[in-house]
Amino acid sequence: MTAPTLPPEARPQYAAALLTALLVLALYAATLAPTTAMWDASEYITAAYTLGLPHPPGNPLFVLLGRVASLVPVGTVAVRVNLLAALCSAFSAGIWFLVADRVLVRLVDDRRARAAAALTAALLSATAFTVWNQSVVNEKVYTVSLAFFAAVSWLTVLWCDDPDGRRADRLLVLVAYLIGLGYTNHPAGLLVGPAVATAVLVRRPRTLLRWRLLIAGALVFALGLTPFALEPIRAAHHPAINEGEVTGCTGSIGWSCTFSETTRTRLLDNINRKQYGKPDLSVRQAPFGAQLGMWWLYFKWQWLRDSHDDAPASQAVLAVLFLVLGIAGGIAHWRLDRPSFWFFGPLVCTVTIALVYYMNFKYGASQSPGLAGVEREVRDRDYFYLWSYSAWSVWAAVGLAAAWQGLARRAGTAAVPRWVMTAPVLLIGAIPLAGNWRDASRAGETATREWAHDLLNSVEPYGILVTMGDNDTFPLWYAQEVEGVRRDVTAAVTSLLGTDWYIRGLVRRPISPYDAARGPAAYRATTWPKPTRPLLSLSTAQLDAIPDYADLREPQIFQAGSLRAVVDPRRLEFGVPLRSDLLVLQLLKENLGTRPLYVARMSGSYTQALGLEPYALLQGLAYRISSAPLRASADTVAIPGVGFLDVPRTRALWSAYGAPSAIVRRGDWVDRPSVGIAAAYVSVGLTLSDALAARGLAAESAAVQRSAVEVASATRTLEWFTGSVAPR
C-alpha cells in the first residue's frame, strides 16, 4: 500500500487541539468531585497519597502519578487526584481532535470547518457518560489508560503517514515503550497492541522482519515494565494500603528478603491477579449474547444517561442514532484514510467485541432487571468499556461530519459558505453534554466523605469495626489515612480477611491515639485509655496457619467471657465458617472488654449469622457487640427487625451526622448498587424517630423522621420503607 498524498493544509492543528483539551479540562473542573466518592475512588486516592499498593495488579504507574498529583498545592488531596483523571481525559480529547482532523483531511478542505468537526469528536468523546463520569473523580485508573491509548494512537497515525521516514523507527520504538509503560498502569494497556501490529502489518509488513528494530522494541517494552519494581520496594515499607503485600520482608526492607522467592512469587501472583481466581474464558459467566447486551446497555447510557428511566424512548433513539453515526464514521474512515483505519478499526474491535469476550462478565447489575435467578456483577461495569465508547465517539463524529458535508453539498448558493450554513447539524454532537450533565457531574458530591466520618464516629475510641465490602471500607481508609480522621479505629473488612496479607497488616498497624477534640461530643465525658495489647496475640505463623474454612456442619457454641453465641453454619453465607469468620471471632475473643468490637450497620445480618444478635446494640451506624446478653430498658429499646437500639447514643450521633444533609443537597445517589448506604441512614433515622416518639419527644422525633424521609426521597428509596413512616 502506498502512502496517500496529503495536501499541504493537512498539517496537524496542534494549537486547536490544545485549546480543545483546555476546554474539556474546564468542563471537567466545573463538574469535578470536591472529595472522594463511592466504590474504588477512596482506595485509589489513599493509595496515591500514601504511595501504597491498591488491589492487584497494584497499578504502580498510577500510584506514582497519583502521588505526584497529590503533591500539587491545589485544593484538597482528593481534588488533586481527581484532577489527574480530568487531565488525562482532557489530553485524550485533544488527541482525538487530532485523529478526527487527520481522518477528515480528504473530506473537509477548509481547516476551520475541519476543526469544527474535530472539536465535535473531542467533545462527544469527552461527554460520553462513562468517560465524563470517570473523569471528574479518580475512581479507577482507566482515564490514565485512555491517555496512553490516545498517545499511542496519534504516534501510530504519524507512523502510518510516513512509515519509511526518518522518524518512523523512533515512533514505533516509542509506541512499544508506551505500551509497556501503560501495562504498569493497568493490563488494559496491552489492548492497543493488536491495533498497532495490524497497522504495521498492513502498512509496511517488512517492518516486522527487521530484527534490530524488533529487539529495540522488545527492550524498551521491557523498560516500560520496570515500574513494577515499585511494588516490592514500597510493600517492604508496609504503607497503610499494602494490598497483596508483595514482599518477603517482614521487618524493614533488605536485599535478601527483597530478592527472595517469596517476593517473586507474591509479585507475580499480584500482577497476574491470582487473588481473584477468574474462571477460564471457555467457562462463560453469562451467555456471550448477554455480555454483548451489557455493552449495549451501557452504550445507551453514553448519549443520555437517564439514570431513573425517565426517558427510555429518547435514550433508545439516541443510542440508535449514535450507533448508526459510528458505523457511518467507520465506513467514512475506511474510505478517507485507509492507513489510519487499519489502526483505529482494530482498536475499536479490540476494546469492544474482544474486550466483551475477555472480561467474561456475569449479567450487569442493571441489566434485564426482570430476569431472576442469574448471577450478577455487584455493580455496573460500564467503566471497563470507557475506551470503547471514547473511540466510538470519534467515529460517530466522523459520521456526523460526513453527513454534514453531504448536506453542505446540497445546500443552495448563499452569501455565507455552505459549510457554515449547515454547521448547526454538528450540534448533535453536543447532545451528551446537555443530556449527561445531571448524572455525570460530581460537583458538590460530598456524601461519601461524610459517610466515612459518620461511620467512624459511630465507633467508640479504639474500637474494631467489622465491615463487609468496598463501600463501607474504602471511604474509611480515605478518612483515616488522607484526612487523619479517627485513626484510632481499626477497620477489619471480611472480604479481605480471607487473605493472608491483610490480617498481617492489621496486626502490624500501630495504634493511633484518640483525638478527643476532633471526635464526637458523645465520647467527651469519658476517658479512653489507649490499648496496650496488640489486636491479636497470634504470631504471624499462627495467623498464616488459620485454614480457609472450618469444616463445621453442626451448630457450635462460641464463648468469650460471659458471651455465648451459637454459631450455626447454616446461617453463614457459604454453609461453613470461613477464615474471615474465624478471625472475627478471634478478634472478639481477644478484645472483648478491652476494645469494643462493632459490626457496620450495612453488615447487620452478619451479627445474626454469627449468632451474636442477643449481644448486638445498634449505636448509630454500627452494632456494638456487648459482653453480656442485652435486656430492654429505658435507653435500650428492642425493635423488631433491627435488634436493640441504644437511644441516647444514636440520638447524639444522629445530630452530628453530615451525610443526610449532603445527600439531600445533592438530591440523588450515585448508583443503585450502593444505595443501601443511603438506606441505612433512613433506617436508623426512622428507628430513632420511633424510639423518640415512644419517649414523648414528639418534636425531635418528627425532625429526625423528616430528615430520614428527605434522604429516602432524594435517593428514591422511600418505597422500601412503606409502613415504617408513622404520622408525626
Add this chain to the structure above:
Amino acid sequence: MRITHRKLALRAAAAAALLAGYADLARGGLTAAPLLLVLGYLVLVPLVLLAD
C-alpha cells in the same frame, strides 16, 4: 548513528532520574522518588527514544 552530546546528556539524565528515584524509594522517600520516577518515565525516556 551519531551520538551527539545532547543525546548523551538526555540518556544520562533519564538514567540518573530513574536510579535516584528508585534509590530514594528504597530509602522510604515519598516526595523526591515519585517526582524523579515520573520525570524519568514520562518525560526523559520518551525524549531519549525520540532523539535516538
